[in-house]
Amino acid sequence: xxxxxxxxxxxxxxxxxxxxxxxxxxxxxxxxxxxxxxxxxxxxxxxxxxxxxxxxxxxxxxxxxxxxxxxxxxxxxxxxxxxxxxxxxxxxxxxxxxxxxxxxxxxxxxxxx
Amino acid sequence: xxxxxxxxxxxxxxxxxxxxxxxxxxxxxxxxxxxxxxxxxxxxxxxxxxxxxxxxxxxxxxxxxxxxxxxxxxxxxxxxxxxxxxxxxxxxxxxxxxxxxxxxxxxxxxxxxx
Numbered sequence: 646x647x648x649x650x651x652x653x654x655x656x657x658x659x660x661x662x663x664x665x666x667x668x669x670x671x672x673x674x675x676x677x678x679x680x681x682x683x684x685x686x687x688x689x690x691x692x693x694x695x696x697x698x699x700x701x702x703x704x705x706x707x708x709x710x711x712x713x714x715x716x717x718x719x720x721x722x723x724x725x726x727x728x729x730x731x732x733x734x735x736x737x738x739x740x741x742x743x744x745x746x747x748x749x750x751x752x753x754x755x756x757x758x
Numbered sequence: 759x760x761x762x763x764x765x766x767x768x769x770x771x772x773x774x775x776x777x778x779x780x781x782x783x784x785x786x787x788x789x790x791x792x793x794x795x796x797x798x799x800x801x802x803x804x805x806x807x808x809x810x811x812x813x814x815x816x817x818x819x820x821x822x823x824x825x826x827x828x829x830x831x832x833x834x835x836x837x838x839x840x841x842x843x844x845x846x847x848x849x850x851x852x853x854x855x856x857x858x859x860x861x862x863x864x865x866x867x868x869x870x871x872x
Contacts, residue, residue: 748800
């Protein structure tokens with residue numbers, strides 16, 4: 646079983662749509678959780694950290710369910726500029742600077758006019 | 759404030775050759791991690807360097823080695839290249855115990871092995 650599994654995608658949605666990405670992780674000792682965004686042929690960039698209480702950043706909402714080992718990302722009112730690959734990431738270390746970031750394969754999102 | 763820089767941008771090698779990739783961390787960062795991203799996959803952790811020592815290593819063979827210099831820059835060396843080593847190699851820098859507690863990625867070096 647892969648350490649981090651994501652919806653395979655691609656997701657093709659119209660502008661303004663709400664889209665949800667799901668992710669599961671296998672190691673219950675995982676301590677920190679993130680969503681990264683990667684544009685085509687570019688480096689991954691941190692979108693947001695994910696906390697057990699859930700957190701929101703503008704149109705983006707992330708949720709973590711430790712009991713189910715499940716992470717989600719909700720994007721509301723999709724923009725053309727949201728088109729990218731979204732990577733689910735976990736870390737066995739607390740925080741994101743140390744240790745091994747474990748990435749899922751990513752889910753590609755394409756927002757159409 | 760310069761971000762993470764990597765060189766070269768692209769590289770073409772043949773099987774059996776050796777390659778050295780370079781990374782300069784973001785200003786003020788002291789920790790460098792290397793990742794390999796094959797086409798269609800997420801990045802995979804190779805190793806992390808802190809205080810000029812390898813602090814943690816992923817599931818990569820000994821053909822992959824690295825170094826960190828006193829100025830915190832780092833090199834990734836790959837010996838006896840295989841076709842399967844073709845990938846985007848990403849360097850990420852961070853500040854040990856710093857805020858924000860995250861890794862910042864460089865633009866990567868795209869390695870093609872023929």
